[in-house]
Structure formats: C-alpha cells, structure tokens
C-alpha cells in the first residue's frame with residue numbers, strides 16, 4: 349500500500365500531528381462533498397423519496413458489509429445503527445437469552461466503563477439474578493467455567509492498548525458452553541479481525557474511531573449466522589420488524605441481521621462513513637497492521653530513549669497490543685495539554701494515562717519523530733508545569 353497516497357485523502361490541519369485517530373478519526377477530504385451532495389441532491393431535491401430513490405433505507409446493511417470485510421465477517425451478518433453503548437446492550441440482551449439457565453456475565457476491569465454500565469443496567473431491568481463479574485484482564489481465562497452465560501470483552505483495552513487473544517478466549521468460553529461478545533471499538537480498522545474464523549457469537553464496534561466516520565457516526569453489530577434468525581432483539585424497533593411498512597401492531601423480528609436495526613438511520617453521518625469506506629475498500633488491513641507495528645515500535649523506542657520519567661503502560665510485545673501506545677505519568681493531563689498546545693494531539697485517560705494512537709493511513713515515521721521531539725522537549729524543560737495546562741476540560 350502507498351501510505352503517502354492515503355495520507356493525502358485526509359484533511360489534517362496545518363501544524364498538527366494527529367495521534368488521536370483511535371478516539372476520533374480525522375475528516376476524509378471526500379466526506380465534505382459526499383455529505384454536501386447528500387444534503388443538496390438527496391435530502392434537498394428528493395425529500396422523503398430519498399428513502400427509496402437514494403437507497404437510504406438499505407444503507408445500514410450495505411455499508412456494514414464493507415466494514416464486515418475488515419473484521420472477518422461474511423456479507424449479511426453486520427448492520428449499522430445507534431451508538432456503541434446501545435449495540436452492547438442489544439448484543440448482551442440477546443446473548444443472555446441464549447443461556448437462560450446461567451446467570452454470570454464475565455468481563456474485565458479494563459473494559460470501557462459504558463460496556464459495564466450497560467450490562468449493569470440490563471441486569472437491573474431483567475431482575476433475574478444475573479451477576480456481572482469483572483476480573484483483571486490477565487485473569488479472564490482462569491475464570492471461564494460452566495457457570496458462565498456470556499463472556500463480554502473489548503478486544504483492545506481503550507486505556508492501555510493491551511489486546512486479548514480472541515481465538516483462544518472464544519474457544520475456551522465455547523468449550524464451557526458460554527456465548528461470546530467481542531467489542532471491536534479499538535480493533536475495527538486497527539488490525540485484522542477474524543470473527544468467522546474465531547467463531548464469535550456477537551461483535552459490536554464503532555465507526556468514528558479508526559474507521560473515520562466523524563463524531564457520532566453509527567455503531568455496528570455482528571451476529572453469527574447460526575444465531576441471527578434465532579435471537580430475540582431486546583430493542584424491538586420498527587426497522588427491525590419483518591415488515592416495517594405493514595404497520596402491524598404486533599412485533600415480528602425481521603430476517604437475520606435486519607432484526608438488530610432499531611429506528612431511522614442517520615443518513616448524513618452514513619454519507620460521511622461512505623467517503624471513509626471508499627478509502628478502506630482499497631486498504632489491506634494486514635499491511636495497515638504491519639505499518640502500525642513499525643510506528644508503535646519506533647514511538648516506544650524513541651520515547652523511552654528521551655523521556656525517562658514516562659512509564660510504558662502498553663504491552664511491549666506488538667502481538668499483544670492494538671494500535672495505540674500509552675504511558676503513565678502522574679501529571680499526564682498537563683503534559684498532554686502542553687503537547688496539544690504545540691500541535692501534537694493525543695489524549696488523557698484518568699488517572700494517569702497519556703494515549704497516542706497510530707493510524708498508518710495518515711501517520712508516518714516523520715510524524716512519530718516530530719511528536720517525540722516535542723514531547724521530549726516538554727518533559728526536559730517541564731513546560732507542562734504551568735497552571736493553564738492543569739485545568740481539566742469536560743472532555744479529556
């Protein structure tokens with residue numbers, strides 16, 4: 349792949365080294381026209397006929413099929429809609445019903461809080477005695493047993509970048525008779541995923557991180573073909589109905605993955621995602637992964653050489669991490685603000701983690717070296733130690 353060519357397809361502001369594409373991907377240049385045309389030519393001219401004429405109604409499955417290629421899912425197994433928190437809830441509700449005699453949901457303490465909150469909320473609504481058990485990420489395998497209804501994990505830890513062994517844990521959970529849900533928020537577009545090969549039951553993920561659909565872009569959900577016509581959708585919205593336009597007062601789940609749709613899809617956001625997927629359609633995710641490992645290896649080496657006060661929080665073995673690198677530092681928030689003030693954008697996760705994402709479609713070695721030069725200077729001169737870098741904003 350020619351990564352200098354893909355870099356040219358993104359709008360990256362002058363003077364910025366963007367190391368936060370793991371949290372919000374940058375703007376694909378083509379999204380500007382695509383969204384604008386959707387507004388003027390489709391919404392503007394077609395009005396409500398756009399649902400048929402412009403094919404709006406089919407987009408959540410059509411576009412999901414293009415994401416499916418990146419996550420090892422067959423066409424027709426994935427659909428877009430809602431936010432990731434909603435998709436976690438849907439997957440878990442359906443998964444629990446597949447194991448009515450079991451009550452334990454196992455996750456890890458490193459999971460993104462919303463996944464755990466959604467599980468907690470669902471358990472309370474069900475009021476059937478389910479328990480959410482969280483253990484240290486390294487201990488998950490030891491807690492898989494025949495009490496387990498559902499193993500629900502995020503493959504790549506949002507804070508540390510640590511990556512679970514999806515194939516091994518899925519197999520262990522299946523051997524124990526449990527159902528498995530993978531959250532691919534930090535995997536889709538970051539590394540090759542093989543959902544079908546691993547025999548995963550459910551997967552969910554977002555499109556606004558590595559896939560670059562823009563703030564608030566829709567999430568996706570995958571259901572293994574063996575479950576797709578069996579599971580009951582907990583969020584039984586009209587667009588997941590077998591015949592939404594029959595306006596039948598009784599709910600009947602739609603065929604296969606269509607039943608995981610809930611309500612009206614966000615067409616303007618989907619237009620932005622289409623522009624992003626035009627780039628991904630021509631990308632080889634194996635080459636993206638190889639390049640990402642080169643970039644993260646270089647970043648770790650240079651930071652450790654030049655910033656002795658920072659402690660690596662990410663696994664050293666590239667095979668056991670995703671596409672981000674995190675460092676612990678007590679005043680990490682202030683350092684990150686000082687970095688941002690000098691054009692190097694990463695982010696901070698409490699209590700002390702500075703996160704840097706490496707996205708080969710638009711980040712190269714020059715960016716990595718440039719970012720480390722600035723970081724090293726900020727650390728050596730203690731430039732971060734100023735009041736204006738210590739006031740916390742709402743979003744960190």
Ligand SMILES: *Cc1c(COP(=O)(O)O)cnc(C)c1O
Pocket residue numbers: 431432433434459460462463502506531533534554567
């Ligand atoms: C980013 C992320 C989310 C975000 O959920 P939204 O509903 O899209 O805000 C959820 N789970 C994980 C694991 C994430 O990394």
